[in-house]
Amino acid sequence: MSGAGQALGSLNGLDGLGRADAPALRVDPRAMIVTTFLFIAVVSSFDKYDLLGLLPLVLYPVSLMALGRVSFRRIARRLLVASPFAVMIGIFNPVFDGRIIAELGPLAVSGGWISFASILVKFLLTVSAALLLVEICGFDAVCFGLGKMGVPRVLVSQLLFLKRYIHVAADEAARMVRAHALRSFRRRGMSFRVFGSLCGQLLLRSLDRAQRIYNAMISRGFSGRIHLLRERSVRGGDILFASLWIGFFLLVRLYNIPLWIGTLVLGSLA
Amino acid sequence: MHMADALISPAVGGTMWAVTAGLTAYSAKKIGADLNERIVPLMGVLGAFVFAAQMINFTIPATGSSGHLGGGMILAMLLGPHAAFLTMASVLAVQALFFADGGLLALGCNIFNLGFFPCFVAYPFLCRRIVGANPSAGRILAGAMLSSIVALQLGAFAVVLETVASGISELPFTTFALLMQPIHLAIGVVEGLVTAAVITFVWSARPEVLHVAPGREAGRLPMKKVLVGLVAIAVLTGGVLSWFASTHPDGLEWSMLRTAGTEELSGHGSAAHAALAGIQEKIALLPDYGFRATPGGSGAGSREGESWPDINAGRSVAGIVGGGLTLLLAGVVGIVLRRAGQAGRSRPTPER
């Protein structure tokens, strides 16, 4: 149901994400957020049979990975974990849509396969764009960006708190699961009742921690509002970054570039 | 049951984003008005708790398979509807951003499906009424069970509706619904049991926690107003977006052309557009694939959608060659950029 539930190990995905220290690509998070959302909107606006027209958009994640020095494997691993739902639903397309819409010599391709393939490509594009948003700006910066774009403060501070305490809670959970596993010998898995009290125990600890954090906050004058000292103004470069990419997305959306290239190449060969 | 970007259309995604944004603003305002600053760290830590709890798998009785917690109901019972909704939204956002669960366009759908139903429907109308002011183990079980089932059924049904409305998956409505609802009935029962087990445990250790939530006010929620507002937002955005989408299969393209092409040929947009069309004609690569707003055509021709199904072997080959070259080009650009970046970075290092 959830990629996050796969393993505690997947928490490693969170590491290195708040890379406040010298990001390779300095873009204002707001520019990045806008670009990412437009990218995703453009990707998902493609017709389900227009697999070909979609392809040039691959340039976006690929060059971001290169510019931001994000390892390809990092992104790919998480894409793989998350893919089942899209694949599961998409795989029905070839079943229900058998119209032949393309022929390659002896090979007839049905609309279902094309649309299935385009679902997969869309999945790869949109999800990698979302992951890259955080990889490149860092989660905290994205949150601050959202705050400046009008997202309610409560939600912004909630996101920051959540990220801060995920590690703490996960460590506690891991210790409890390990303690359980060490004493349950051959019986694998956790019974329902044990889970209930283990989880309840974890919840109690979380409640206590919330109280202690609250104490620490009021001790330093907290009165309902979290102030942050972080100013970053949007610079010309950021606007250029966003507008160049958005221009590119629209270009790709309006012209079928691969077909153009293909015809050009075939034409010159002939 | 996370929706994925790849399966929804911008119209559906945008509509659900608008609805979710409305709910978020409403919840944030409500929490701000409560002036209970204690809730700030509590929400954060409980969000982290849900995250951690989702990582622990348990064995589902009598099946041998394993499951994990969803958490929406637990949050609602501890935090009350508004804070729980925001907490759930934050959990789902982090999952989308870090773990590629769902996606950003689908995030609106996911927050609605997994946050709205438990927090604003199942909790105030079922759970809170059943558990009441004097909780007992039995009441907690009944309340958690019933509301989890209802919340997940509604959520699953919303997934079906959103998917079908997007029209990207070919799954017919009934088939998909028949697939989703029973599965989520089972998931709902399990979620209900787990929720009840966890809440009962905490309640017996610390009875006061069920009252931490400003939930008592939930009854006074001007729910009608909220619902009317939400429906209005949904209808408005959905209407506008799907009008865009349906008057032309490609909503975005259509709107571009509208502003550039048909809307008074004298506008500056049209000049740019005419220039583009001119370039296109000069290159004259694919007459049948030409940009559609050539004078007279005025946005009537269509590139894909209807034109794809005509079988055209020559074009398929061109497509495959072009597609391959495009990907190759993107790859080369990537490699060049990375090399350039590394060169740029390795230079200053010795100076340090």
Place this chain on the structure above:
Amino acid sequence: MSHHIVELKNLEFAYADGTPALRGVSFRIVHGESVGLVGANGAGKSTLLLHLNGCLFPVGGTVQVGDYPLTRKNVDDVRRRVGMVFQDPDDQLFMPRVFDDVAFGPLNLGLPRDEVESRVHGALRQVGADHLAERPPYKISGGEKRAAAIATVLSMSPDILVMDEPSSGLDPLSRRQLIELLRRFRHTKIIATHDLDLVLDVCERTIVLNGGRVAADGPTAEIFRDEALLMANHLEKPLRMQPLAGC
């Protein structure tokens, strides 16, 4: 310098379920004193500390910090004077970067931006953690976390430092550095701990709590020599004061 005084008179507290935690605690700490607060688990040390800056309010008796008796009305004035360092730095460092955490208090005081920044860097420098400013708190070591947690209260320039188990979870070197740091501070200090060697090094006065009451209050060296007293309170002589065995 009356405003550095901490005075408890007959302080009583019971938890919501009726369990009494403090049963009439009285003491007076004056400017510049360093006081160790020791006692068995559950003796009431942490509960007592929570009263010193109004995280808890007394059920009976009074707490006076400087010129202010602790009431809900002037709790903010009390909190400004008392810097509280909690036991688990993870509870105290809740912001995205160490910088934000150290700036949290000054920003709540409504100080101007420049002042906040100079206070943050000043506080971090005092604990030798200037280089940590940009780091996220979950990525630094235990000793660094402790230093950062202390900086978060120093940035509010408190008169009185209150610490709960400052040396717990630290490796010997980090602990030694902490002790050196504490000895340098001129603040009035109240340190609740099981680490009696730390008390010996830092505090000239010791208060022993037992069952929510003051069991002893006096010069540290005197109290630590009284083996019967220590035994009765689940304590033992600091290692440094024990006779060397088997050498």
